[in-house]
Amino acid sequence: MEPRGEVFVLGLVLSIIVLVISILISIWARRFTRSIGDYYVAGRSIGAVNNGLAMVSLALSLTTFIGLTALIIEGLYIAVAVYASFTASFIGLMILAAPYLRRHKSFTTMAFISERYGSKTLRYMSVVVMLIVSVLYLAGNLKGIGIVFYFLLGVPEIVGIVVGGLVVTLYVTLGGMYGVTYNQTFQSIVLIFCLMFPVAIVLRALGTAGWYFPPLGYGDMVPQMVATVPHYFLPMLEHPITYIAIFLGSFFGIIGLPHFVMRFFTVRDAKEARWSTVLCVFLVGLVNTTVYATGFAAVYYMNTAGVSIPAAAYDYMVFILVDALAGDGWLALAVAGSVAAGLSTVAGLLMIMGAGLIHDVYGELKPEVDDEKKLKLSYLAMFVVGILVILFSLNPPEFILKAIMWAFGIAAAGLGVPIVLGIWWKRTTKQGVAVGMVVGTLIGFLGWIMIDYMGMNPVNIPFPIFARYLYGPLGWIKVTVLAVTFSFILTVVVSWFTPEPSIELKRQVDEMHGWKDYDEKRYNSKILPVVIVALSLFLLFFMTWEPEPGTFPRMEGQEWTAE
Amino acid sequence: MKDYKLEVRVTLICFIIVAIIGGFFSSFVVILNQRFFDVVPTPEALVQFYGETMFVFKQNLAVMGFPLHYFLLIMFSWIGVTVVGAIWCIIMDRLEERQRA
Structure with a gap:
């Protein structure tokens, strides 16, 4: 894909303004950081509105801004x-985890898993899973910033990755969680406006009647779209297990994504945690439905205007569309919004990586080190992590959404399952969690390890009945079903056959749910583990179901095709 | 135990609703249309790109111009789950007050 041609001054100016304001906010917020608790969880003083907006900017990364449009094409x-699943998954996160995690008073996901199950080993294991997930997620987002810079200036993507990475490393290091939170609030507002307005103008240029409200403004163009692309609205493109994989990846993945969970440790109490999520899901839904409109406009434009865009350039489509149909001013807004979207998510990820390394690893290995020294080390660690991530991101995956959805699956199996069971089933043991975490995470990588890395032929890999879920079209989503179901089954079964946890560990479950007293019967029913195992086995059985020929033509045609 | 049961039941019901309308809905469209709409997908029934006869989508069944299943998916996964989440929050707020008392 060729860059836009000349240096896009207006877009560059707006982007620089966003970057400078982000750094200034961090410098301003630094005055609030006096302890390690302030640095990592903003003194647990964030309100529902502030936290809700910060979560919106975490959720609306560059995946949404440019990756989703590419995926819709x-x-x-x-x-x-x-994305419907992704939007709804925030309420799943709230119902299953958010307020309970807040009551637990941990700093990070890894600390929660370690303290809930009484195991230092689990803390280190979950730090490893967190690093894998965060790096995958970060690489996708930094690549997105590179794409913006390439389109704007014609400079290689690597320049954007380095510049964007350095700016975000600087403001995360300076401002800690206070800086990250206030920045994310600012960036949320920026990116909502910077997406909604240019898309409205694009829809108006295409001739839609309801352009002023993009989420539902393109209904009158459905007949033209169906005439041009007959299958646009048809759902049966894949085996139903694919949709179930999306559900599992979204709902348990978001619970396992440590930078989302960390936001709940920053709020004042469980009530604020709940209501911040409701605000978040409403705004995330507003933006996601707007991006569906962008995808609609992109597909319609490509098919009616005779514009040929190579598949490798789909990530640029938002800018191409706004450039062609809306003009420079709106394109500048879209560019500034995408920079804000990329920065906010990268900031959240850097924060959790720094916290994981200093609080969860160094703090555990050297418990005698005082908080003041840990705080100083945190500044250093955050900077070093930022630099390392920039270096890692220099060779990112081809499509940014692929990396991020992959991260979701691994997060769901490796961290989401232990968190959910830790909150809702007292009988879960550290041995069960360890086995489920290791196997679930490895399965998430299985397709890549066996086929991409070891060079195995897909038709010869073990358990061929499941092979099609490790590879082929959307393999990076479908493998989530295997990873999550195996993680659930192994965690429950191993927990059942290992010694029961101590009363002190089980008492945490009652406390997380707000009970002052302890009752052995609460959250200790046999029904939940039985239902979880039964549903998981059913899904595994369903995966082996061979549909009638012709039911899922796309699967049959592309079963072993590399993406 | 009364409050505990209330918490678990309300949470379970809300989670199932959110899972169905947000996550599984698109899958249900696929599975249920064969079961309840009595349409057997055969190669003959397929028009180019898996034609309309296989799907819940019917040309005259539209809301605000969108095919019904598409409209329901995007609205349920946005406004629907927000409302369910708000209801769950209100119930949990009250339960929390009772726990404090």
Whole structure:
């Protein structure tokens, strides 16, 4: 894909303004940081509105801004299904985990898993999973910033990755969680406006009647779209297990994504944690439905204007569309919004990586070190992590959404399952969690390890009945079903056959749910583990179901095709 | 135990609703249309790109111009789950007050 041609001054100016304001906010917020608790969880003083907006900017990364449009061009309805699940998953996160995690008073996901199950080993294991997930997520987002810079200036993506990475490293290091939170609030507002307005103008240029409200403004163009792309709204493109994989990846993945969970440790109490999520899901839904409109406009434009865009350039489509149909001013807004979107997510990820390394690893290995020294080390660690991530991101995956959805699956199996069971089933043991975490995470990598890395032929890999879920179209989503179900089954079964946890560990469950007294019967029913195992086995059985020929033509045609 | 049961039941019901309308809905469209709409997908029934006869989508069944299943998916996964989440929050706020008392 060729860059835009000349240096886009207006977009560059707006982007620089966003970057400078972000650094200034961090410098201002630094005055609030006096202890390690302030640095990592903002003194647990953030309110519902502030936290809700900060979560919005975490959720609306560059995946949403540019990756989803690319996915809609490729996958049409299934891309919308992915994001429908992603939007709804925030309420799943709230119902299953958010307020309970806040009551637990941990700093990080890894600390929660370690303290809930009484195991230092689990802390180190979950730090490893967190690093894998965060790096995958970060690489996708930094690549997105590179794409913006390439389109704007014609400079290689690597320049954007380095500049964007350095700016975000600087403001995260300076401002800690206070800086990150206030920055994310600012960036949320920026990116909502910078997406909604340019898309409205694009829809107006295409001739839609309801352009002023993009989420629902393109209904009158459905007949033209169906005439041009007949299958745009048709859902049966894949085996139903794909949709179930999306559900599992979204709902348990978001619970396992440590930078989302960390936001709940920053709020004042459980009530604020709940209501901040409701605000977040409303705004995330507003933006996601706007991006569905962008995807609709992109597909319609490509098919009616005779514009040919190579598949490798789909990530640029938002800018191409706004440039062609809206003009420079709106394109500048879209660019500034995408810079804000990329920065906010990268900031949240750097924060959790720094916290994981200093609080969860160094703090455990050297418990005698005082908080003041840990705080100083945190500044250093955050800076070093930022530099390392920039270096890692220099060779990012081809499509940014692929890396991020992959991260979701691994997070779901490796961290989401232990968190959910730790909150809702007292009988869960550290041995069960260790086995489920290791196997679930490894399965998440299985397709890549066996086929991409070891060079195995897909038709010869073990358990061929499951092979199609490790590779082929959307393999990076479908493998989530295997990873999550195995993680659930192993965690429950191993927990059942290992010694029961102590009363002190089980008491945490009652405390997380707000009970002052302890009752052995609460959250200790046999029904929950039985239902979880039964549902997981059913899903595994369902995966082996061979549909009638012709039911899922896309699967049959592309079963062993590399993406 | 009364409050505990209330918490678990309300949480379970809300989670199932959110899972269905947000996550599984698109899958249900796929699975249920064969079961309840009595349409057997055969190669003959397929028009180019898996034609309309296989799907819940019917040309005259539209809301604000969108095919019904598409409209329901995007609205349920946005406004629907927000409302369910708000209801769950209100119930949990009250339960928390009772726990404090």
